[in-house]
Amino acid sequence: MTLLWIVGSSGLLGSSVASAARQRDGWRLWEGHGLDWSLDATSLGVQVRERTESLIRAAGEDRWAIVWAAGAVVPASSQREADAELAAAKSAFRAIAETVVASPPRTASRGAILLASSAGGVYAGSADPPFTEDTAPVPTSPYGHLKLAMERTLATVAGTAGIPTVIARIANLYGPGQDLGKQQGLISHLAKSRYGLATTSIYVPLDTLRDYLHVDDAAELVLGALELAAEHGGVTTKILCSGSSATISTLLKIVSQVTHGRARVVLGASDLAARQATDLRLRSTVWPELDQREFRGLAEGISTAANDVLAAVQSGRV
Numbered sequence: 383m384t385l386l387w388i389v390g391s392s393g394l395l396g397s398s399v400a401s402a403a404r405q406r407d408g409w410r411l412w413e414g415h416g417l418d419w420s421l422d423a424t425s426l427g428v429q430v431r432e433r434t435e436s437l438i439r440a441a442g443e444d445r446w447a448i449v450w451a452a453g454a455v456v457p458a459s460s461q462r463e464a465d466a467e468l469a470a471a472k473s474a475f476r477a478i479a480e481t482v483v484a485s486p487p488r489t490a491s492r493g494a495i496l497l498a499s500s501a502g503g504v505y506a507g508s509a510d511p512p513f514t515e516d517t518a519p520v521p522t523s524p525y526g527h528l529k530l531a532m533e534r535t536l537a538t539v540a541g542t543a544g545i546p547t548v549i550a551r552i553a554n555l556y557g558p559g560q561d562l563g564k565q566q567g568l569i570s571h572l573a574k575s576r577y578g579l580a581t582t583s584i585y586v587p588l589d590t591l592r593d594y595l596h597v598d599d600a601a602e603l604v605l606g607a608l609e610l611a612a613e614h615g616g617v618t619t620k621i622l623c624s625g626s627s628a629t630i631s632t633l634l635k636i637v638s639q640v641t642h643g644r645a646r647v648v649l650g651a652s653d654l655a656a657r658q659a660t661d662l663r664l665r666s667t668v669w670p671e672l673d674q675r676e677f678r679g680l681a682e683g684i685s686t687a688a689n690d691v692l693a694a695v696q697s698g699r700v
Contacts, residue, residue, distance in 0.1 A: 383409070383444045384408060384445040384494075385410055385411075385412050385441040385445070386399075386411055386446075386448075387448045387449070389417065389451060389452045390449075390451035390452030390453065391416070391451075392416075394559050395601065396449065398559065398598055399601045399605065400413075401601065402601035417430065417452070417474075423470045424473060427474055428477070430473070430478060431478075434477065435481055438482070441492070443492075444492075445492050446493045447493060447494045447496070447612075448495045448496070449496050450474075453467060454467065456565050457502075457526075457565070457566065458565045460524060461524040463524070464525060464528040465524075467528060468532065471536075476539050478495065479539035482544075490543055490545045493545050494547070494548070494611045494612045495547045495548070496550055496604055496607060496608050497536050497548070497549055497550060498550055499532065499533050499549055499550060500529045500551065501552060501553050501623065501664055502553070502662055503521055503528075504521050504526055504533070504551060505662065506662075507659070508520045511664075513621075513665070514667045515666065522659075533619075537617045540617065546612055546615045546616065547611065548607045548608065548610075548619075548620055550604065550607060550621075550622050551621045552622045553592070553622065553623035554594050554662075555597050556570065556595070556683065556684070557683060558686055558687060560687065562574055562691070562694070568630070570687050570690075572634065572637045573684075574700060575647065576643050577688075577691060578695050580646070581646045582645060583647075583649075584650070585649075585650055585651060586658050586660070588629060588630045588649075590661075591627045591629055591660065592627060593623045593625070593626065593662065594624065595624045595677075596678040596683040599677050599678055602675070603622045603672060607622070607669070607672060610672060619668065620666060620669055620672070621668070622666070623665070624677045625666070625673065626677075632680070633680075633684070636684050637684060640685040641688050
């Protein structure tokens, strides 16, 4: 049995991982242990240390795992916002590692940590797609530099502590539960503009290629990656993706098909476009056994996301 703490459990990925864990044999959730994000980095580290100690005690002789899926910074965020989030993450990761080192023997080997990073962020300026785990990361925005710095910090401190660790570089996530207040999640924002009064602005070419991964598929990959990390140990970088890509033009067509109407879209120009790669195809070569599964097709996945947005519009939540 593995006791799982999800940091960021109310977010798109975190909530889906929680749902998947409830339905997966051998997993149980450690719930009700959120963090106070209003704290400064040092105080947050103290709180994370206390939470980690409690998690290890609660797990006893069972395995324990942490999924770090928290974060408020998006591709449009400023350097100042990214710096603040990085300081908090560094303090938290060090607190986890130091707590494990100070714990009884075998605590580290019974645990595992997964960081939800961003393939789009770290490979934004990389060359020769499709990008794999062997591709040199070249971030082009504060968001991308933040994700890469978080990866390197966790890999260093958790690796030194002997905690099996997964750096999960995740493709473009979509699906039910997207926070429509954030400036990310194109598919849900297209659905919002189809059903609501908003207009979606698109600042990149319509032939821009992205790998879109449904959040429920991502959640299963996250749990599977943690199981493989526990088996293999060490620090592993793994791209979580569907392995297929689509253009924005294709998304617009599918949204129109599944919602029987057209999204209200405005094409424009923005400095943010310079931070976006035109071709972000992805292919994972690490732990290929994890990818031997049926991924949701775009039409099915977009339908679930659109229905979720429609329900939010009808209830007045959006």
